[in-house]
Amino acid sequence: MIEIKEKHxxxxxxxxxxxxxxxxxxxxEDEEGFLYPSxxxxxxxxxxxxxxxxxxxxxxxxxKPLKVYAAKNENEKVRFNSxxxxxFAALAKRxxxxxxxxxxxxxxxxxxxxxxxxxxxxxxxxLQGSKYVQSKIGNSYIKAKSALKDGKKVLFVGTPCQIGGLxxxxxxxxxxxxxxxxxxxxxxxxxxxxxxxEDWIEKExxxxxxxxxxxxxxxxxxxxxxxxxGWKNYSFALxxxxxxxxGLQNEFELCEDYKDNIFMRGFLNDVFLRPSCYHCCxxxxxxxxDITLGxxxxxxxxxxxxxxxxxxxxxxxxxxxxxxLYLQIPKKELPIFYKDALRKNxxxxxxxxxxxxxxxxxxxxxxxxxxxxxxxxxxxxxGDRVKNFIYTKTNSLINYLKK
Ligand SMILES: Cc1cc2nc3c(=O)[nH]c(=O)nc-3n(C[C@H](O)[C@H](O)[C@H](O)COP(=O)(O)OP(=O)(O)OC[C@H]3O[C@@H](n4cnc5c(N)ncnc54)[C@H](O)[C@@H]3O)c2cc1C
Ligand code: SF4
Ligand code: SF4
Ligand code: SF4
Numbered sequence: 001m002i003e004i005k006e007k008h009x010x011x012x013x014x015x016x017x018x019x020x021x022x023x024x025x026x027x028x029e030d031e032e033g034f035l036y037p038s039x040x041x042x043x044x045x046x047x048x049x050x051x052x053x054x055x056x057x058x059x060x061x062x063x064k065p066l067k068v069y070a071a072k073n074e075n076e077k078v079r080f081n082s083x084x085x086x087x088f089a090a091l092a093k094r095x096x097x098x099x100x101x102x103x104x105x106x107x108x109x110x111x112x113x114x115x116x117x118x119x120x121x122x123x124x125x126x127l128q129g130s131k132y133v134q135s136k137i138g139n140s141y142i143k144a145k146s147a148l149k150d151g152k153k154v155l156f157v158g159t160p161c162q163i164g165g166l167x168x169x170x171x172x173x174x175x176x177x178x179x180x181x182x183x184x185x186x187x188x189x190x191x192x193x194x195x196x197x198e199d200w201i202e203k204e205x206x207x208x209x210x211x212x213x214x215x216x217x218x219x220x221x222x223x224x225x226x227x228x229x230g231w232k233n234y235s236f237a238l239x240x241x242x243x244x245x246x247g248l249q250n251e252f253e254l255c256e257d258y259k260d261n262i263f264m265r266g267f268l269n270d271v272f273l274r275p276s277c278y279h280c281c282x283x284x285x286x287x288x289x290d291i292t293l294g295x296x297x298x299x300x301x302x303x304x305x306x307x308x309x310x311x312x313x314x315x316x317x318x319x320x321x322x323x324x325l326y327l328q329i330p331k332k333e334l335p336i337f338y339k340d341a342l343r344k345n346x347x348x349x350x351x352x353x354x355x356x357x358x359x360x361x362x363x364x365x366x367x368x369x370x371x372x373x374x375x376x377x378x379x380x381x382x383g384d385r386v387k388n389f390i391y392t393k394t395n396s397l398i399n400y401l402k403k
Contacts, residue, residue, distance in 0.1 A: 001039050002050040008275040009056050010036055011282075013165025014137040016050035025050060032362055033191020034134065034274050053171070055164035056276070062284035065316035067323065068341055070296050070306055071333040072313070083130040083225040084295045085313030090329040091180065091291070092124045092155060100153030100176075102127065103144055105135035111197060111219055112190060115140040115158065117147070127157070132224045132267050134187035134274055137162060141169040148174045159184045160282035163289045178325050181287045183294030183314065185347050186277030188267045195370050196263045197238075204240055204252055217242050224264070226255060231311040232297075236261040266374040270352045271361045278354030278395075283347075290322030291315065296336075298344035303334055314341050354395055356380070356388035 002016045002025065012035050017025045024043035027035040039050075051057055073079045073086030082089055092102040096119060103117045104127035114136040118127060135158070144166065147154050153176050156166055163181040170177075197219070205217055218241055226237035235255050242250040258264040266272055285292060296314040299307045306312065315333070317323045342348055361377035380388055 001041070001044050001046060001048065002037055002054065003039070004036050007034075007036070008279045011056055011161035011165070011276040011280075012036065012134060012137075012274060013055060013161050014139075015053040015055065015141060015165040015169040018137075018139055018141045019049045019053045019169055021045070021047060021049065029191065032272070032275075033189035033194075035136070053165070053168040055161060055168045056281055058168060059281050060164065060167075060286045060288050062286055063288075063318060065285065065292065065318050065338060066320075067317040068336050068338045069315040069317070069326075069333045070299060070303060070312050070336050071315045071331045072306075072311070074330050074332060076310070078128075079311055080227055081125060082128050082311060082313075084231070084293070084311045086128070086311065087293055087313035087315055087329075087331065088157060088180065089124055089128050090331055091178075091325060092118075092127065092157075093121060094325065094329050095153050095155040095178070096121055096124070098153050100155060101144075101147045102155045102157070103140050104157040105131050107131065107222060111222060112136065112194070114138055115162075117143055129223060130182070130225055131222075132188055132264070133190050133193040135159075135162075136190075137165070141166050144177075145170060148177055151176060154178070155180065157181070159187060160285075160287035160289065160292075161276065161280070163287040164282050167288050178291070178321060179287075179289040180291045180293060180322075181282075181289040183292060183345055183348050184277075184280070184282075185268075186270065186273035186280070186352055188263075189272045189274070192266070192272045192370070193263070199370050200238065200254065201240060204254070216244075220251070227311065228255065229257070230309045232309055234258050236264050262371050262374050265378055266361070269357060269378050270355060271357050271374060271377045273352070273358075275354070278351055280351040283351060284349050285316070285318055288318075290319045291317055291326060292348075294341075294345055294348070296341065298340070302336055302340045306332075306334055314345070316341075353392045356384065356391040359391075360384065 004010045022043050024040040025037045071087050073090050078089045079086040101117045101119050105113050106116045106126040113131045113133045144154050155178050157180045160181040163179045220241045221239040223237040226235040238254040240252040294314040296312040299312045357377040
């Protein structure tokens with residue numbers, strides 16, 4: 001039976017929970033804000049299915065992509081609403097044209113991120129765009145399996161660990177399944193995301209009127225990758241709406257350069273990622289996905305004539321099945337070398353470092369102000385920088401020796 005002794009050995013894919021015949025595995029959020037499974041031993045029949053489907057226990061082998069492209073969606077509006085070049089939306093459209101179903105990450109009514117399945121073209125927009133929060137898989141593997149058994153085409157998109165978990169859960173090849181994973185930096189804590197939103201809404205309301213009532217305000221839009229000021233210098237954008245008694249609405253917007261936004265700074269400085277992301281065992285295309293998508297950072301040096309600062313997707317074709325689907329979508333594309341893409345995106349092969357900043361952030365619970373906690377973790381004092389250096393190097397050495 002599954003027992004989580006070291007947190008970094010669970011990526012939170014939920015495969016064990018969904019396979020358990022006794023439904024005796026629950027998931028609970030830990031103090032850092034990540035979900036982990038825990039077994040009710042009084043009900044468990046020790047069938048070991050949960051261990052058999054765990055993609056961390058049963059790791060796959062590393063691969064190299066068959067083909068690599070720089071690609072853009074031909075529809076400029078779709079590309080604008082996507083994080084990179086909008087290739088995901090083109091793949092999703094093709095599957096839905098064939099009456100298939102597309103699984104991906106969407107915001108729910110509380111602005112948490114979760115996986116859902118969509119079957120209509122007008123629902124693709126909800127999946128478009130990167131949400132830099134770990135998405136809840138819930139029972140989407142079960143739903144995908146049921147659709148596959150019904151003979152539907154299924155496109156399942158997620159982080160490499162979510163795709164790795166799906167394959168282990170299915171335990172069988174399906175000709176009608178196509179999987180797409182993302183080049184993955186790591187996933188931030190859903191709890192930190194919730195805290196960030198609450199803090200921002202609270203502060204924003206106070207600037208409007210000190211007596212502001214919570215229920216008069218609601219969040220209307222969230223974008224981690226707004227392209228208003230370009231794709232390379234993207235913005236983090238939130239929109240808050242105030243419902244007036246008169247029936248009128250007031251809109252308040254936050255649109256910050258990603259380098260200035262405190263949540264994005266914490267994310268990109270690896271302050272509150274899931275522990276498994278610092279020891280990711282899905283690097284080098286181990287998820288077994290058919291296609292991998294990412295941002296083609298560095299395009300201005302690889303093929304400058306293809307760069308218009310509106311977004312280019314890095315497309316890595318991993319299987320013949322993936323290639324067949326990719327050939328069917330309309331797009332603008334150019335073949336490129338894998339080594340050129342890797343230069344600006346080393347996370348394809350290497351995890352980010354678990355560092356001292358993270359310990360500082362999570363140990364500093366007395367200070368309620370999230371912004372200050374993140375700032376303190378990022379802007380380390382000299383003594384802390386030395387400790388961070390030693391901590392990071394020691395961790396890298398331990399990891400190396402463990403291999
Ligand atoms: C947490 C995270 C980290 C990433 N790190 C990198 C990186 O370091 N380097 C890089 O090149 N690219 C990274 N990406 C991928 C990149 O941001 C784009 O998603 C990718 O380039 C595809 O762009 P697109 O325009 O074709 O599609 P998009 O319209 O951006 O659609 C992307 C797909 O991502 C899925 N998705 C969105 N958020 C999540 C989530 N939280 N969990 C699972 N699936 C999700 C959506 O369902 C959608 O299917 C990351 C994405 C995420 C979600
Ligand atoms: S061993 Fe079987 S019954 Fe027990 S938790 Fe795992 S899957 Fe469930
Ligand atoms: S990695 Fe997935 S299958 Fe393994 S224990 Fe964690 S949630 Fe369960
Ligand atoms: S870095 Fe690895 S463990 Fe973390 S979300 Fe991405 S694939 Fe999963």
